[in-house]
Amino acid sequence: MTTGLLENAVVRLLRERPFYGHFILNLRREERPLHGKGAAVTVRNGIPLLAVDPSYFSALGGAEQRSLLEHLVKHLLHLHPLRRKGRNQHDWDVACDLAINPGIVELPDDALLPSYFGAPDGLAAEEYYALLVPPFDTGNLDGSGYGDGERAERGAAGDGQGAEAKETFDSHELWAEADSTPLALAEETVRAITRDSLRGSDGETPAELRGVVEALLRPSSLPWRQILRQFVATAGRTGHRSSWLREHRRFSHITPGIRKQRRLNLLVGIDVSDSTNSPELREAFAGELLRIAAGRAAAITVLYANSRIQRIQSFNRVPGIVECYDGGGFTDLRPVFDYARRMHPLPAAVIYLTDGIGPAPQQMAFPTLWVLTAAGEKPAPWGVELRMEI
DSSP states (O other): OHHHHHHHHHHHHHHHOHHHHHHHHTSEEEEOOOSSOSEEEEEETTEEEEEEOHHHHHTSOHHHHHHHHHHHHHHHHTTGGGGOTTSOHHHHHHHHHHHHSTTOTTOOTTOOOGGGGTOOSSOOHHHHHHHHSOTTOOSOTTTTOOOOGGGGGGSSTTTOOOGGGOOOSSOOGGGGGGGGSOHHHHHHHHHHHHHHHHHHTTTOOOGGGHHHHHHHTSOOSSOHHHHHHHHHHHTOOOEEEEEEEEEETTTEEEEEEEEEEOOEEEEEEEEOSGGGOOHHHHHHHHHHHHHHHHHTTEEEEEEEESSSEEEEEEEOSSOOOOOOOOOOSOOOOHHHHHHHHHOSSOOSEEEEEEOOOSOOOSOOSSOEEEEEOTTOOOOSSSSEEEEOOO
16 A cells, blocks of 8 residues: 555656656665654665554645655755764754755645744854854753753744753654664765666756755765775674673673674675676776675675676685686676575675676565676666776
């Protein structure tokens, strides 16, 4: 039921506001209760996610559904869920809505606007946050702020209410899940979705988004190795470590327990067609994989593939050599993902070095990092795009 409602809303958005519609299509989706709100976005383990509450989303009219989806896209473009760390949760949530709501048409009557707080339009979330939070506020970061009587002066004119009485348009309860994703990795992910959304909308950027989109699409200043390591770090923690939070089974409280963590299983695809036949490129990529494996309890399976899998190699923390296998031929990206589905245990993530020119699955459940050559093309709307230049 909700799937049909969301699809109808996205179809309307594609027709009226194509950039926003294509952006929504690139998000992983799930249904879950959101306690009075229709939808929410976050970045979970490096993957942007759209959550929808069936009962509340269906209660919204068509115009409100459209404005809500636009609102959610703006949160991700500005990386708001990633920028909340160390700030008062409620006031940051309010500040983010104040930063993006002006310019969205047909908002609900109770949507937060800067004028309610006597603030101008056009400020960044950090600037609104500075206006909302009293100096030297040391209250609970999970609460709604200091809550003193003088806060009422910053409320809507005549209502006697401060920021702690205001509610956001969407649910922000999932934003805590974004804390596990490095900001730089989330930025690369959103940048890839933005590029795909521009392609889908014939390069047309909505006027109100031009500034943030242009800033986002500037070449990343981070080296590709850092992005690769951050992607792997989000795939899961590994190894065993002592923990006083868990009682040891044999020695009770006198010995810390052992918290078991699974070994990180990664599947790496290396395109061996002629288009990626660069020894410098492959050797740099292989060297970084070996450093990742040496630094943690990782089991890495490497598939050398063109139109089919040509060779399979596995290694872990034990020093190994990633071969520079030359296979030639044309590229079909699907065999690597077919192999991933048959693995036991399943891989935590797939990393694929390729030029991206070849058929790929229409969708994929595994977190995927496309490590593309400088002239490569992202072959699918899903996954994180990284350009590797040597």
